Amino acid sequence: MSEYRKILLVVDLSEDSRIVGERAKSVAARSQAEITLLHVVEFVPVEPMGEALLPAVQVESELLERARSKLTQLAGQLGLQSSAQLVEMGSIKTEIIRASQRLKSDLIVLGSRERHGLAILLNFTEDTILHAAPCDVLAVRLH
Amino acid sequence: MSEYRKILLVVDLSEDSRIVGERAKSVAARSQAEITLLHVVEFVPVEPMGEALLPAVQVESELLERARSKLTQLAGQLGLQSSAQLVEMGSIKTEIIRASQRLKSDLIVLGSRERHGLAILLNFTEDTILHAAPCDVLAVRLH
Numbered sequence: 133m134s135e136y137r138k139i140l141l142v143v144d145l146s147e148d149s150r151i152v153g154e155r156a157k158s159v160a161a162r163s164q165a166e167i168t169l170l171h172v173v174e175f176v177p178v179e180p181m182g183e184a185l186l187p188a189v190q191v192e193s194e195l196l197e198r199a200r201s202k203l204t205q206l207a208g209q210l211g212l213q214s215s216a217q218l219v220e221m222g223s224i225k226t227e228i229i230r231a232s233q234r235l236k237s238d239l240i241v242l243g244s245r246e247r248h249g250l251a252i253l254l255n256f257t258e259d260t261i262l263h264a265a266p267c268d269v270l271a272v273r274l275h
Numbered sequence: 276m277s278e279y280r281k282i283l284l285v286v287d288l289s290e291d292s293r294i295v296g297e298r299a300k301s302v303a304a305r306s307q308a309e310i311t312l313l314h315v316v317e318f319v320p321v322e323p324m325g326e327a328l329l330p331a332v333q334v335e336s337e338l339l340e341r342a343r344s345k346l347t348q349l350a351g352q353l354g355l356q357s358s359a360q361l362v363e364m365g366s367i368k369t370e371i372i373r374a375s376q377r378l379k380s381d382l383i384v385l386g387s388r389e390r391h392g393l394a395i396l397l398n399f400t401e402d403t404i405l406h407a408a409p410c411d412v413l414a415v416r417l418h
Contacts, residue, residue, distance in 0.1 A: 262414055273408060273411050
């Protein structure tokens, strides 16, 4: 019977990341699967003539630095200190698929939020990942 | 640590249903979760003035009967003879959500197919389930 060996745990670093992380640990536990944590900093291009006081490169590196520090903290809370941690910058979907392919992960674990009303008309990250993922996807329900 | 207790295994009775079923069994195994198999016969209304030789009610009952028999066969192949088996008729999404609520399932396992080209413009069952599901969803990648 097939078991998951390499789990890509995608976190947005919100409060709910703990819930998603615990789920991934629970699935990983039985097959001693390897977990890699991934957070994607969505790339927001800085207008060249905007009011930004800092050069774009500096803003980017500060965003990345802050995300790395929060991810390390989360990994510690989850008891995943020794797991690999990735922080990427770019499109969430693209970076998740890319990381999954590079790591040859067999399961992607991510959070899925409830939606109501107009929100269901939007194009959701979880959906596009579900379509494009090279492997299984576990969507953890967040309320 | 939370474990899944009640798994709703959704199968379309295609060849790939075995793969999805094995995944569900694998997840269920560690927590001795209860598995309920569900197949939904999509309701195709028969035109009253159409060329159908059989009354609509008879067509429906034959479709349901055939589905029940195939589901029992699949359950046997998966070693899930003693699991509950449901065959419902109607909208796939609605029936899955309804069954999940009724059973208070904590995980829905279903197959997800790769899509290319124009197919990604369609509204997929897995997506709408991902949005509406009251619980976690494991999408098993089928190629």
